[in-house]
Amino acid sequence: MTAVSGVSRKIAAGERGETRIADRVVAKIAAQAAKESIEEPPEEGAAPRATVTVHRDIARVRVSLELRYPSDIGRQCGGVRRRVTERVGELVGMDVPEVAVQVERLHPVGAGAGAQGRIR
Template sequence: MTAVTDPVAAAERGQTRIADRVVAKIAAQAAKEAVGERPKDASVPRATVTVHRDTARVRVSLDLAYPCDIGRQCGAVRRRVTERVGTLAGMQVPEVAVQVERLHPSGAGTAPEGSIR
């Protein structure tokens, strides 16, 4: 093994840049994990991000089963996205906007498809 005689300081070696689409995939997967089981006809959560240096602003669009505590579900998504993007991408996430696209009836007591309550 050869010893390095002229080590380069960390600041001079450069930096790693994580592509926005990678951060978006991490955020979408984190949202999926936070929501848990989805109705059969629900779409997969989607995320868009804006990255500036080591900060990511995230927008997540998803469907939820209903009835549910929508505020609690959105809060869980925000927490999970913030934690996973921070851990996996090393970025701060000061903003996670959650947009609920559709609510899907689930469980007993739901009307058959095509009927009006």
């Protein structure tokens, strides 16, 4: 109970305390959202990774990923930004004003076991 101008009132359970979500939890959500948004992930590619900086209710996200080549890289990166922003907002209630997407590697289609280099 708290006293406000001499009146006692009970504080509802939902109004007490605070919830903190670790940066690594937000990063895990962001990486999963990035993975979900990639249209055709490369067969031998690494899963997307994310790092996050959280300040109050604002998360700044950096996602590193690998894509197939050829593909529309700009469109896929835009899709990653939208999905990460949406999922982090839905699941942890944070604003995401910035999602930096870094394409680490491109995997050529058909390059795998037995693929040869240039032939003249």
